[in-house]
Amino acid sequence: MALQRIPARTAVAVRVARGERVRVVNTHGQQVVDTWAFVDPAAEWMSMEHSRLHMGRVNPRVGDTFVTNRRRPVLTLIEDTSGGVHDTLLAACDIYRYELLGAAGHDNCTDNLHAALGELGLRAPLTPSPLNLFENAPPAADGTIVIAPPVSTPGSHVALRAELDLVIVFSACPQDMAATNGPGPRDAHFERLA
Template identity: 50%
Template sequence: MTTTTQYPECCAKDNGDALGMNATATSPISVDGTPVAGELYTIPPRCGRAVKLKKGQVIKIINTPGSQVCDTWFFNSDDLSEFASMEHTRAFIDKIIPQPGDVLVTNQRRAIVTLLTDTSPGVHDTMIAACDLFRYSNMGITEYHDSCADNMRMALNAIGLRAREVPQPLNLWMNTPVNPDYTISWLPTVSAPGDYVEIRAERDCVAVMSACPQDIVPINGCSPKEIQFTVAG
């Protein structure tokens, strides 16, 4: 039987406040998240970043070490309650993993981004929730642990934004296959150093990325590392 450590409660009305702190909160790419076209940005291990994308811009997310999972979200710039929804996208594309040419749709079933390029073997995840403090406490961690959920919250807050919830992310390069007996395996990535995806914004949106801090199950080889990205267009 697992027990859950009682952490400080976030806002009583929603799930938008981080439950801890790391460098994500104080290290945005710019004050408002606007990128410099072509500049190579680095997301340190265990941290997150948010970037504003205009319709038509392409973000290139690079698995620099090859072994790192990147939890990724896309929010409608005009209304952060609308976001890329993995539940809706799976129904829209009739797949559990998007492939080049596939559109990701929002919780209002509208296109928000398109996956253009994927140099990896194409193993990603759309089923697993972002790690959070409660996930780690259920795994026996009794102190604060960096998490993708908090990284998303802090990355948005660092550019003056706030979402009321933590949606199911697109877990780039995460290798969590469903087995014939319907169990899930937690395996290292099958991507190579430098593999990348290119994703085009179909409307103005905010991309948030977290270099997943998971160091207990081996999805990152138990050793979180950096992720890099550029924006073109």
């Protein structure tokens, strides 16, 4: 399948079958892609809280499997050429974060998620914490978190394998008030692999 665009500041949702692989491309480099996977948007989704315990780490590595809130394997990281820096701690940006930053009405990943699910006729009752692909915000030894520009380079990518039939949502994060996206929000792409 050809590359499909994740437009800057918006999200796309796609149905993925068990065993199918999806590659997420950081087309221009330094673009965070908030990522969610839903088995059932009303009841079962990829959970960062459960996945961190399952993986035994906060930054996933190739071979690590994310699990759902029911502790079932849902996505496995099978390839990573991006520098291997991703975030599993930070919540998706939302209207409240931008209000605190003085930017009421700013585009945000939480609204992007729900709009993308809506395009498929689906609704989630909450916003799970996302897998923030390419986000560079590791906790320091003293426990502090500082958001730095991503280390991902243009064209670098990750590949994920679906362990269950699911809906996956990718949001090209619109954050432009912190170093989250380096020079600012830009398009990313994804493709389904044969």
